[in-house]
Amino acid sequence: MLRKAAALKRICGRCAPQNAPTPLSAHLTEEERAALIKGSTISMPFACHTDFQTPDKRFYIVNPNLPEPMPHYTECHGGSEALSLISVPSRYTLNSIFQAHEKQSEKRGPMTLILNTEDAAARGIKDGDTVLCCNDLAEVEYTAYPTALIAKGAVAATGVYSLAQSPGGLTCNALHHPRLSDGGESTTMNDNKVNVILKK
Numbered sequence: 175m176l177r178k179a180a181a182l183k184r185i186c187g188r189c190a191p192q193n194a195p196t197p198l199s200a201h202l203t204e205e206e207r208a209a210l211i212k213g214s215t216i217s218m219p220f221a222c223h224t225d226f227q228t229p230d231k232r233f234y235i236v237n238p239n240l241p242e243p244m245p246h247y248t249e250c251h252g253g254s255e256a257l258s259l260i261s262v263p264s265r266y267t268l269n270s271i272f273q274a275h276e277k278q279s280e281k282r283g284p285m286t287l288i289l290n291t292e293d294a295a296a297r298g299i300k301d302g303d304t305v306l307c308c309n310d311l312a313e314v315e316y317t318a319y320p321t322a323l324i325a326k327g328a329v330a331a332t333g334v335y336s337l338a339q340s341p342g343g344l345t346c347n348a349l350h351h352p353r354l355s356d357g358g359e360s361t362t363m364n365d366n367k368v369n370v371i372l373k374k
Contacts, residue, residue: 240357251353255309255367257293258328261346267334285340287316288330289370294320297370304341304373307331309366312348315341315373329370 199207206216226233236244250258266282287307289299299305303318307329316331324330331346350363 248356250365251351251362253309253367255369256327257289257368257370259307259309259346259349259364259366259368260328260330261350261363262288262330262332263334264332279339282332284317285315285335285345286319286332287370288319288321288324288332290324290326290328291320291322292326293329293370294318297372299370299372305370306373307346307349307368307370309349309368311351312344313342314344314346314348318370329368 199210201219202210202216209216224233225231228234264282266278287305294300299318299320301318301320305316305318307314307316314331331349333346335345337343337345347363349368350361350366353362354360355362
């Protein structure tokens with residue numbers, strides 16, 4: 175907390191003079207501004223989640239201005255492969271920041287692919303086997319972990335790993351299609367299909 179406060183103090187001091195507030199800090203009193211400069215904390219108002227950025231400030235369920243005015247189910251792009259790929263963080267390395275923490279990386283263990291016990295048995299895969307998770311984009315090496323806790327027809331690739339930490343030089347990202355979602359132009363990382371085979 176102290177390091178963050180010191181960093182904020184340096185940033186505030188370098189970016190702008192105290193009398194030049196940003197739009198987000200324009201409402202602050204002189205006392206609150208002084209507290210921030212010193213590295214202290216202040217209470218901020220809650221964001222207004224009803225400030226919709228439409229011309230008439232309304233939330234639209236049916237929007238006649240869009241090519242498809244009504245939200246509806248769209249079949250996943252997927253692919254011809256049999257299993258749906260889901261990317262999940264390890265509880266030890268929730269994001270890439272933790273890659274530099276050796277203890278957390280050790281607890282996390284090798285790159286693991288979680289698959290349903292029935293799907294694993296049908297492919298002759300046992301716990302701890304080295305498997306290849308593949309589609310038309312790439313082939314990524316994992317250690318198999320069969321369990322009944324994941325739905326049949328789905329596999330979960332745990333992360334986050336750097337390329338240097340991966341056994342074959344590729345991570346789950348290599349299996350994700352670069353296409354974007356329709357409305358929000360966001361990642362479609364959980365809209366991909368894969369096959370899983372034993373590594374020979």
